Amino acid sequence: MPKSPTKPTLLHKVNDHVAVRMTIIFGSIWCVYAFLVFSLIPLAAPAWQNTLLYISNCIQLVALPALMVGNAVLSRGTDQRAAEDHAALMEILNDVRSEVSELKMVTNDLARKTNAATSQRPSEVVSFSNEAVINVTENEAHEAVAPAKG
Template sequence: MPNPSDKSSLIRQVNDRIAVRMTFIFGSIWCVYAFLVFSLIPLAAPAWQNTLLYISNCIQLVALPALMVGNAVLSQGSDQRAAEDHAALIEILNDVRTEVAALKAVTNDVARKTDEAARHPASEVLSISDEAVINVMDPEHQPPAPAAATSPAKAE
């Protein structure tokens, strides 16, 4: 036994397709041309004016709701895409906030360590590793002063 919700879903899909198709047809330049020619018929056949007016009213009565339904169906897709984009942007924003918080923590840590290093007195002993200790103020470990460059005198 067929499910009634499947039948209503099928009817809704068919109605949506018809409404979208009519929206595309009424929104085309060819429809504009057809209505332009239609509006010029009373100039060629004035006796048909009342009949054409009736037909024109019927077209308007059908076209207006069809255009409204077609636009509503088309906007549903846009609304869904907008909601998906919004969710993705919120997720990206949360990731950026997390990264900014981590960067602030690192920056604050570097600033704190820099402040601590600036408050310590200058050390006279420099340790590169556990084995090598250099006393900065000890003249024995100072590098030798560069010798004065002497050049041989040129004979004239």
């Protein structure tokens, strides 16, 4: 069951900041170099091996939960951005669907008008911009009567 969103307290903000900082630090190459040097200390000082082993175990016990919490905090932001992106994409999808629906209506109306225009008998009088009027049947009659030159 998802938790209800509550306003984070100062303690939560500090804990989240520390966890993220630890995740960033433990995830850096400099931390790898430091642990490499730390792991080579027993070669130089074998008497310190038990103390270094204890320190190493303590670091592991602290680092593992810190990394898990840091990753959880970082993923919260990612999850929130993903939810916002999803909402925006759903809004865009609904807009596209309505536009496609309008285009289908316009296309169907245009097809209906085209079919109606092609099924009508051709007009005998054609007008262009209310300026030139041509009587189609007269032109056809003149063409049929006119002798062929040649």
